[in-house]
Amino acid sequence: MTEDLRNSLSERMRKQIDFILEIDKEKNIFRQTHITGYGRNENDAEHAWHMAIMAFLLAEYSNEKIDVARVMMMCLIHDVVEIDAGDTYAYDTEGLKTQKEREEAAKERIYSLLPADQKKVLTEIFDEFEENKTPEAKFAHAMDNFQPILLNDSNGGKDWIAHEVCKSQVYKRQTKSREGSEQIFDVIDRIIKENAKTGNLRDE
Numbered sequence: 001m002t003e004d005l006r007n008s009l010s011e012r013m014r015k016q017i018d019f020i021l022e023i024d025k026e027k028n029i030f031r032q033t034h035i036t037g038y039g040r041n042e043n044d045a046e047h048a049w050h051m052a053i054m055a056f057l058l059a060e061y062s063n064e065k066i067d068v069a070r071v072m073m074m075c076l077i078h079d080v081v082e083i084d085a086g087d088t089y090a091y092d093t094e095g096l097k098t099q100k101e102r103e104e105a106a107k108e109r110i111y112s113l114l115p116a117d118q119k120k121v122l123t124e125i126f127d128e129f130e131e132n133k134t135p136e137a138k139f140a141h142a143m144d145n146f147q148p149i150l151l152n153d154s155n156g157g158k159d160w161i162a163h164e165v166c167k168s169q170v171y172k173r174q175t176k177s178r179e180g181s182e183q184i185f186d187v188i189d190r191i192i193k194e195n196a197k198t199g200n201l202r203d204e
Contacts, residue, residue: 051075064135142180157200166204
């Protein structure tokens with residue numbers, strides 16, 4: 001976009017476009033989980049898209065009635081902060097100690113690119129997800145946890161094997177999944193047990 005074209009836009013639209021371009025960087029943040037077929041690591045944008053589709057398809061299994069569109073927005077924006085904060089692996093105990101601080105700083109910088117009213121809306125959705133108190137947040141967390149479980153299982157547990165993850169670690173992380181959906185947790189539970197039985201998850 002030329003400077004002349006940019007200057008011809010309203011300040012509001014310039015801010016919105018700046019934000020749109022900034023969040024494209026999410027495609028460069030790679031996760032530990034590999035895509036189906038174990039071809040390569042997935043990126044944050046792919047993870048968010050996958051979660052949002054899952055939320056739409058699996059909404060009927062939520063423990064409580066939910067606003068599906070709000071859940072989908074939570075899924076789509078929850079990892080935007082990782083543009084600055086980086087991806088923190090679920091079982092990285094050291095990284096988890098500073099995750100909150102890093103992500104709060106990133107939230108303020110990135111969402112401040114938006115017009116004030118849209119910043120308010122998106123930060124409220126982000127904070128709702130983080131607080132994990134509403135039915136929507138609980139179901140979004142279930143999607144956030146179920147998605148990598150499905151990919152790990154489809155790839156023969158290779159990411160779990162590579163990181164020497166044990167069954168108890170996975171169960172600890174999946175506590176939030178049960179709060180969002182008992183039925184989805186039941187599937188997760190069976191996947192964990194199958195992978196423990198085959199040795200993909202260490203039995204500790």
